[in-house]
Amino acid sequence: MGGGYTPASLYAMHPLDPQAVIRAQKGDEAERGRLLAAIEPIVRSFFRARIGRVPDVDDLVQNTLVRVHRGLEALENPERLKAFSMKAALFELQDFYRGRYSARESLYDPDIPPSDPAGVGSAGLRLDLERAMDVLTPHARRIIELRELGFAYAEIAETLETTEAAVKMQVKRAFERLREVLTALVLAILAMSPSI
Amino acid sequence: MSQSFDILALYDSLTPKERAELDRAMEENPTMADAFGRWNSLRAEVRRELAADLPDRALLVLYALADDDVLDADEQARLRAGSANLAVAMDRHPGLVDVVQRIHGDREAFEDVWAAHTAPNRQEKALSEDRPPLRLVGPQSPARWVWRIAALVTVVLGSALLVHIAMRDAGFETIRASELMAVDLPDGSSVQLAEGSVLMIPQEGRPLRQARLMRGRGLFDILRDEANPFKIETPNADIIVLGTTFGVEVTDIETEVVLASGIVELASHADRDAPVRLEPGQRSRVLSLDPPSEPALADVNAELSWSGDLFIRAERMARVAEYLSEAFDLPVEVGQDLANEMVSGTRFEREAGLEAAVQELALSLGAEVVSLEGGGFRIAR
Numbered sequence: 180m181g182g183g184y185t186p187a188s189l190y191a192m193h194p195l196d197p198q199a200v201i202r203a204q205k206g207d208e209a210e211r212g213r214l215l216a217a218i219e220p221i222v223r224s225f226f227r228a229r230i231g232r233v234p235d236v237d238d239l240v241q242n243t244l245v246r247v248h249r250g251l252e253a254l255e256n257p258e259r260l261k262a263f264s265m266k267a268a269l270f271e272l273q274d275f276y277r278g279r280y281s282a283r284e285s286l287y288d289p290d291i292p293p294s295d296p297a298g299v300g301s302a303g304l305r306l307d308l309e310r311a312m313d314v315l316t317p318h319a320r321r322i323i324e325l326r327e328l329g330f331a332y333a334e335i336a337e338t339l340e341t342t343e344a345a346v347k348m349q350v351k352r353a354f355e356r357l358r359e360v361l362t363a364l365v366l367a368i369l370a371m372s373p374s375i
Numbered sequence: 376m377s378q379s380f381d382i383l384a385l386y387d388s389l390t391p392k393e394r395a396e397l398d399r400a401m402e403e404n405p406t407m408a409d410a411f412g413r414w415n416s417l418r419a420e421v422r423r424e425l426a427a428d429l430p431d432r433a434l435l436v437l438y439a440l441a442d443d444d445v446l447d448a449d450e451q452a453r454l455r456a457g458s459a460n461l462a463v464a465m466d467r468h469p470g471l472v473d474v475v476q477r478i479h480g481d482r483e484a485f486e487d488v489w490a491a492h493t494a495p496n497r498q499e500k501a502l503s504e505d506r507p508p509l510r511l512v513g514p515q516s517p518a519r520w521v522w523r524i525a526a527l528v529t530v531v532l533g534s535a536l537l538v539h540i541a542m543r544d545a546g547f548e549t550i551r552a553s554e555l556m557a558v559d560l561p562d563g564s565s566v567q568l569a570e571g572s573v574l575m576i577p578q579e580g581r582p583l584r585q586a587r588l589m590r591g592r593g594l595f596d597i598l599r600d601e602a603n604p605f606k607i608e609t610p611n612a613d614i615i616v617l618g619t620t621f622g623v624e625v626t627d628i629e630t631e632v633v634l635a636s637g638i639v640e641l642a643s644h645a646d647r648d649a650p651v652r653l654e655p656g657q658r659s660r661v662l663s664l665d666p667p668s669e670p671a672l673a674d675v676n677a678e679l680s681w682s683g684d685l686f687i688r689a690e691r692m693a694r695v696a697e698y699l700s701e702a703f704d705l706p707v708e709v710g711q712d713l714a715n716e717m718v719s720g721t722r723f724e725r726e727a728g729l730e731a732a733v734q735e736l737a738l739s740l741g742a743e744v745v746s747l748e749g750g751g752f753r754i755a756r
């Protein structure tokens with residue numbers, strides 16, 4: 180759990196008060212420390228609310244505070260500290276989504292093309308995939324895109340205002356549909372190939 | 376077999392055990408492996424397209440915030456420079472439009488959290504002014520005067536109640552949990568709130584060792600300070616805490632406490648001087664303004680399972696390993712010499728992960744942890 184807050188009686192001014200922000204900007208290290216300490220539980224609660232109580236929250240909080248720390252001097256209007264901190268947290272959250280599944284993907288390396296017994300070649304495969312995508316419903320495409328953008332199925336369901344089970348069902352159907360289409364395309368290419 | 380093919384689509388959201396089974400199935404079935412490879416290629420292609428069409432994902436954040444006057448000059452310039460490409464990307468990829476919507480939700484969530492941490496106590500408007508205009512009436516019967524006096528008394532009592540509520544709530548911040556959420560309390564303690572719970576915490580200037588759970592369920596972790604007990608108030612009961620972990624469930628008429636560790640005292644508002652003291656593993660409840668029930672044994676792990684954490688009151692090590700294995704869906708093996716060792720008074724936080732849990736157990740048992748091939752752990756001396 181992150182820390183709480185310091186009783187106001189110890190300080191004359193709230194650390195998020197614009198005057199306190201100005202002091203932090205002007206080099207008052209104690210004030211800067213208080214400001215970051217005051218923001219820390221806010222961003223922690225925010226990240227927990229958005230992605231749950233997962234270990235990644237610690238990294239997101241740390242990185243957001245680094246963004247705030249580094250950008251504080253450039254903050255022209257100290258009244259805008261909330262918006263400034265919010266943007267730091269939102270940028271960080273998008274970075275998190277972008278890299279979310281990279282470690283897991285390395286387990287099966289989707290970037291390695293599948294076996295190619297028909298000798299279709301990568302250009303043919305790319306074309307097949309483009310044509311295969313066309314057979315998907317717009318809803319299924321949205322789901323696949325959101326997944327590749329780093330969102331968990333539960334988050335996709337929340338975004339699309341449906342259930343996680345419904346989202347997973349759509350993914351399974353897309354998979355089956357693509358399998359049928361890709362198999363048919365490969366067979367067609369095999370039939371047309373003079374070398375086979 | 377068809378079902379096995381379906382499940383390949385969700386491979387990356389499966390448990391390690393399920394993935395291992397699918398890996399084995401694919402080794403034996405080249406057609407299945409090929410289908411999986413093509414699926415992954417398609418996903419990689421989608422990913423490549425998204426990255427090519429929108430190399431700078433921060434633009435989505437700037438775009439989502441553009442209408443709200445929160446961008447500085449540099450950010451506005453950056454958004455203008457990328458707006459043409461962004462428009463094309465959003466047109467090609469409907470998922471990006473959904474991400475923008477989601478960022479709007481992120482923004483609202485951030486502002487809610489910021490307000491909850493910083494805003495002065497906000498009193499909700501409790502009275503409606505939609506009252507009919509006064510009417511002049513003729514001579515009135517005694518019965519009508521009785522009704523008028525009763526109505527006046529009701530208004531006076533109602534007003535007094537509102538004043539009482541306003542005074543009671545002054546200096547407290549109200550937190551409404553729209554989902555399972557963690558709250559850091561001002562004294563450094565913490566609480567997990569179940570969805571729908573309402574908690575009030577003191578603002579600056581108020582004594583910090585207190586909170587009010589008005590509705591729902593909370594799992595409290597209270598820092599130990601025997602000289603300054605923590606008080607949790609519910610609509611019908613007081614809970615005095617010396618430093619402990621326990622769950623509280625509050626409905627309109629009932630408060631129930633389940634104690635995982637430490638000591639708490641529970642008293643009805645009707646008789647605050649007659650508390651019952653709970654030992655770890657016990658439960659008690661206050662129904663309406665009745666005295667607290669006699670403490671009774673509770674299944675702490677079952678009662679607090681909503682929090683996602685695992686509570687062990689007193690179990691054989693072999694059983695604890697089974698609990699952990701079920702909770703994390705990974706094998707946890709125990710050496711023969713440890714199987715009957717008793718483990719007591721332990722809480723495993725899910726977010727800390729399985730490795731932290733087994734390391735903690737091994738440390739307390741003087742044992743060592745060995746990682747198993749394919750995932751999981753073995754604890755042995």
